[in-house]
Amino acid sequence: MAKMRIHKFLSEAGVASRRAAEEMILEGRVSVNGACVTEVPCFVDPDTDRIVADGRRVRKPQVSGIYFLLNKPRGVVCTQSDPQGRPRAADLVPEVPGVRVYCVGRLDVDSTGVLLLTNDGEMTQYLTHPRYGAPKTYVVEIDGMLTGEQIDRLKHGVHLDGRRTGGAAVRVLRKGLHRSLLEVTLTEGRNREIRRVLLKFGVKVKRLKRVAIGPVTDRGLKIGHFRALRPAEIRKLKRCGNAPHRKGRPAK
Numbered sequence: 001m002a003k004m005r006i007h008k009f010l011s012e013a014g015v016a017s018r019r020a021a022e023e024m025i026l027e028g029r030v031s032v033n034g035a036c037v038t039e040v041p042c043f044v045d046p047d048t049d050r051i052v053a054d055g056r057r058v059r060k061p062q063v064s065g066i067y068f069l070l071n072k073p074r075g076v077v078c079t080q081s082d083p084q085g086r087p088r089a090a091d092l093v094p095e096v097p098g099v100r101v102y103c104v105g106r107l108d109v110d111s112t113g114v115l116l117l118t119n120d121g122e123m124t125q126y127l128t129h130p131r132y133g134a135p136k137t138y139v140v141e142i143d144g145m146l147t148g149e150q151i152d153r154l155k156h157g158v159h160l161d162g163r164r165t166g167g168a169a170v171r172v173l174r175k176g177l178h179r180s181l182l183e184v185t186l187t188e189g190r191n192r193e194i195r196r197v198l199l200k201f202g203v204k205v206k207r208l209k210r211v212a213i214g215p216v217t218d219r220g221l222k223i224g225h226f227r228a229l230r231p232a233e234i235r236k237l238k239r240c241g242n243a244p245h246r247k248g249r250p251a252k
Helices: 006-012 018-026 121-128 148-156 193-200 231-237
Strands: 030-032 035-037 051-053 056-058 067-072 112-118 136-143 168-174 179-186 205-213 226-228
Touching: 006 018, 006 030, 006 051, 018 030, 112 121, 121 231, 136 193, 148 168, 179 193, 193 205
Parallel strands: 112 205
Antiparallel strands: 030 035, 030 051, 051 056, 067 112, 067 226, 136 179, 136 205, 168 179
């Protein structure tokens, strides 16, 4: 493991806040490999260094996988930081000491729906890389309606950024002259893909909501609310694509 600031390590290990940990160091209450540390910055390797605070050895926390399912509201961003100061998806789930969770893929700021936040890098790779084909399902409200030809093009793929999209499964839920509802399932999912493809058809998206990631749906989860994934759901997510199942390892 790479070296890190000692007060950051003490905070992540649950000893004290970063500021309080720094005070402990300045007061001579922390030692590294038998030597008292009284100055900052000080860098340690939690895997190899023996770190003692107030007479007790502090060990690296053993972090297992954290999995939150959030029903993201409109106006919330999926980035780790936002220069505009908009609310982040990570702010809507509990803070776990010593753990940073990340959004699995993204929903744009104007879209709503289910979003997975986890510290499991292997699952993130599996659910977001196009070669695994993990399906995500959306309900899309549009102005007007699509023609049969446009639906066929959406199903078979449209050129974006110089290459064809992976296509989509499309079902018309409601059809009207002024408003239609579509169910669209993607296994690739480029940035704002549905909005951009429909824009090529001259069709405006009024609302877009992701209702499912693989077998996990938004059923019973209100907008702005979250829940922890159940173990059975985690197992199903890890094999919901078209790639051979690989056993997940605890996240580090």
